[in-house]
Amino acid sequence: MEPKLKILSDREMLDIDQASRALLWEVGTLAENEEAMDLFEKAGAKVDRKKQLVRIPDHVINETLAMCSSFVRLYDRKGGEPLIIGGDHVYYGTVGIATNVLDFETNEYRQVLCDDLRDIVRLSDVLDPPDFILVPATPTDVPSSIVDVIETKILLTNTKKHFIAEAQNRENCLKNIEMAVEVAGSLEALQARPFFSTLVTLSSPLHFRNDGVELIVECAKHGLPLFIESGPMCGGTSPATLASTLVMANAELLSSFVLAKAVNPSVPLIYASWARILDMRAATCSHGGPEFGMLRIGTSQMAKYYGLPCGGGGILADTKSIDVQLGMEKMGTGLLPALADTNMIVGMGLFADENAISLETLIIDNEIAGWIKWVKKGIEVNDRTLNLSIFKEVGPGGDFIRAKHTRENFKKEMFLPKVMDRGFLALDKDPEAKSMRKRARNYFYKVMETYTPPELPEDIDAKLDAIINK
Amino acid sequence: MNTDEYLNKIIEGVIDQDEAVVAKSVEEALNAGVDPMVIINEGLTESLKKVGDLFAEEILFLPELIGCGEIVTNVMKNIEAKLKGDASITKKGLMLIATVKGDVHDIGKNLVVLLMGASGYDVVDLGKDVPASTIVDKINELKPDIIALSALLSTTMPGQKNTIQAIEEAGIRKKVKIMVGGAPVTRAWAEEIGADGYAEDASTAVKEADRIMGIV
Numbered sequence: 001m002e003p004k005l006k007i008l009s010d011r012e013m014l015d016i017d018q019a020s021r022a023l024l025w026e027v028g029t030l031a032e033n034e035e036a037m038d039l040f041e042k043a044g045a046k047v048d049r050k051k052q053l054v055r056i057p058d059h060v061i062n063e064t065l066a067m068c069s070s071f072v073r074l075y076d077r078k079g080g081e082p083l084i085i086g087g088d089h090v091y092y093g094t095v096g097i098a099t100n101v102l103d104f105e106t107n108e109y110r111q112v113l114c115d116d117l118r119d120i121v122r123l124s125d126v127l128d129p130p131d132f133i134l135v136p137a138t139p140t141d142v143p144s145s146i147v148d149v150i151e152t153k154i155l156l157t158n159t160k161k162h163f164i165a166e167a168q169n170r171e172n173c174l175k176n177i178e179m180a181v182e183v184a185g186s187l188e189a190l191q192a193r194p195f196f197s198t199l200v201t202l203s204s205p206l207h208f209r210n211d212g213v214e215l216i217v218e219c220a221k222h223g224l225p226l227f228i229e230s231g232p233m234c235g236g237t238s239p240a241t242l243a244s245t246l247v248m249a250n251a252e253l254l255s256s257f258v259l260a261k262a263v264n265p266s267v268p269l270i271y272a273s274w275a276r277i278l279d280m281r282a283a284t285c286s287h288g289g290p291e292f293g294m295l296r297i298g299t300s301q302m303a304k305y306y307g308l309p310c311g312g313g314g315i316l317a318d319t320k321s322i323d324v325q326l327g328m329e330k331m332g333t334g335l336l337p338a339l340a341d342t343n344m345i346v347g348m349g350l351f352a353d354e355n356a357i358s359l360e361t362l363i364i365d366n367e368i369a370g371w372i373k374w375v376k377k378g379i380e381v382n383d384r385t386l387n388l389s390i391f392k393e394v395g396p397g398g399d400f401i402r403a404k405h406t407r408e409n410f411k412k413e414m415f416l417p418k419v420m421d422r423g424f425l426a427l428d429k430d431p432e433a434k435s436m437r438k439r440a441r442n443y444f445y446k447v448m449e450t451y452t453p454p455e456l457p458e459d460i461d462a463k464l465d466a467i468i469n470k
Numbered sequence: 471m472n473t474d475e476y477l478n479k480i481i482e483g484v485i486d487q488d489e490a491v492v493a494k495s496v497e498e499a500l501n502a503g504v505d506p507m508v509i510i511n512e513g514l515t516e517s518l519k520k521v522g523d524l525f526a527e528e529i530l531f532l533p534e535l536i537g538c539g540e541i542v543t544n545v546m547k548n549i550e551a552k553l554k555g556d557a558s559i560t561k562k563g564l565m566l567i568a569t570v571k572g573d574v575h576d577i578g579k580n581l582v583v584l585l586m587g588a589s590g591y592d593v594v595d596l597g598k599d600v601p602a603s604t605i606v607d608k609i610n611e612l613k614p615d616i617i618a619l620s621a622l623l624s625t626t627m628p629g630q631k632n633t634i635q636a637i638e639e640a641g642i643r644k645k646v647k648i649m650v651g652g653a654p655v656t657r658a659w660a661e662e663i664g665a666d667g668y669a670e671d672a673s674t675a676v677k678e679a680d681r682i683m684g685i686v
Binding site for chain 2: 138
């Protein structure tokens with residue numbers, strides 16, 4: 001049986017659900033966008049145009065949920081079966097809102113360049129996990145008005161995995177789609193096997209801004225998957241209790257689903273959250289403490305309460321060094337959501353409180369995610385694993401290391417680490433000789449030898465540039 | 471009680487976040503003839519400097535810093551109301567503050583507004599996502615001493631540079647002091663874009679404002 005983790009009881013989920021619905025009806029959400037207000041009104045919400053306030057009645061939420069799928073199928077460009085986002089499937093992905101990189105050669109921080117994004121996309125392509133790639137770094141050597149479309153181009157040309165793209169407005173969202181269509185061959189081909197999704201970051205508290213609306217509308221019109229994130233900060237953009245923070249995220253996500261489904265009832269939607277706390281000493285949000293893991297379990301349970309595919313931030317760290325703190329934060333915030341069946345956990349490669357990415361960190365995260373996925377396999381108890389014949393063969397006082405049974409079974413039962421160090425300690429050993437960082441760095445060279453770029457037409461760069469520069 | 475004793479009671483009251491004690495101590499001090507500006511500068515504003523130090527030492531946390539700031543703001547309002555018409559209350563200066571265009575983060579900025587206001591400045595808060603042209607217009611309208619610009623994303627930081635350029639192009643750069651802040655902002659960036667000052671957080675923003683205004 002797979003291990004399962006809950007932090008909310010059935011009654012608690014009911015309470016959070018009813019509080020969210022009450023919030024959306026009694027308080028409402030700001031929507032500073034005529035198109036959004038029109039759509040909300042069409043869906044049955046009460047709209048105050050002067051205040052730009054939308055109040056959503058309970059039945060509209062029910063009608064929206066009735067149009068939602070429990071599963072979203074995210075394809076790659078390798079031709080196989082898609083990732084099934086929903087149920088108890090758990091996948092890990094990268095994320096890299098950061099513009100700083102911990103340089104692999106110099107071990108110093110510097111700004112992210114397009115080459116760094118390309119490098120981390122390629123590493124993300126060869127490592128497994130990540131199962132999918134959310135933009136893993138933010139280049140600073142291109143104008144910020146087109147950084148999102150440049151990111152999409154780098155993803156299209158360096159990996160075949162499913163990726164989640166960013167867009168800062170309608171125009172760039174449409175360019176992303178156009179570039180993907182160029183690679184897919186046609187919009188129909190892309191819609192049939194969508195190999196990219198679009199990230200929407202909602203504003204807390206309860207505030208639809210133009211960029212969010214434009215992305216939801218365009219992707220919904222095109223029937224392409226939306227990874228919609230709500231990330232309220234407990235004590236900052238949501239009240240200072242974890243339960244209220246869950247209500248805030250839940251209300252925002254439900255209202256965004258109403259908007260998306262009002263455009264297109266069949267748009268694939270993923271309920272995602274970065275609900276976190278505002279650290280009251282550093283005045284920054286924190287992604288490495290127990291609350292981050294707890295809130296992720298909470299938001300995932302709420303998604304499943306409605307039968308929705310879910311995701312969110314996890315396997316993250318606040319530390320600015322690749323150190324013990326990194327290990328504990330990444331493990332804690334990576335393990336908790338996985339045990340709660342969070343379908344898409346995004347965080348690989350990112351640390352320093354969302355401020356930095358690193359190739360070494362990504363490799364270490366791959367090890368951590370692998371460790372966690374092994375736990376999720378559970379302990380198999382069946383004829384293969386519980387056969388008395390091997391006990392009888394070896395007998396009391398015997399050893400199993402030499403048995404054929406051991407050769408046949410050990411790889412199915414034991415996690416084989418790539419960068420964690422084990423072995424006897426000799427007293428003359430240098431404590432730093434086999435540090436995880438060193439091993440990660442050596443592994444980097446080995447694993448990159450297996451990278452092959454996606455096969456694309458020779459003129460693809462020119463074609464994509466033409467779209468970007470329109 | 472002598473002046474120092476009154477001031478110490480005020481300072482301790484703020485640190486303990488006890489508004490009643492602070493209000494009472496201020497009233498007693500005023501009645502005893504202590505100069506209102508001494509009460510404000512050496513009692514109230516001084517207490518916030520101490521609170522800022524305690525925050526930096528991680529003894530007090532953000533909500534408490536805010537609580538202290540609000541107590542001082544309320545008590546100062548009462549002093550001003552009481553002494554309405556009495557020209558002895560002077561402000562250190564007028565600050566215009568905004569989060570730059572494209573950026574909607576304002577929690578940090580709001581803290582600066584609170585602490586600056588509680589430390590003897592008049593503050594006009596232009597809000598978030600503010601274009602450079604609006605800031606230029608407001609400078610001409612309100613004639614502030616300091617412009618404070620906040621940006622929380624590396625992608626919106628250029629807004630601080632653009633705003634300074636717009637102020638220069640409008641020919642009014644010499645009329646104001648400009649300071650910048652926000653999580654990705656550094657002193658090096660501040661110097662690069664021609665700002666006069668930089669602060670890492672709300673408490674040090676007050677110190678920095680005093681410094682660039684030439685107030686000891």
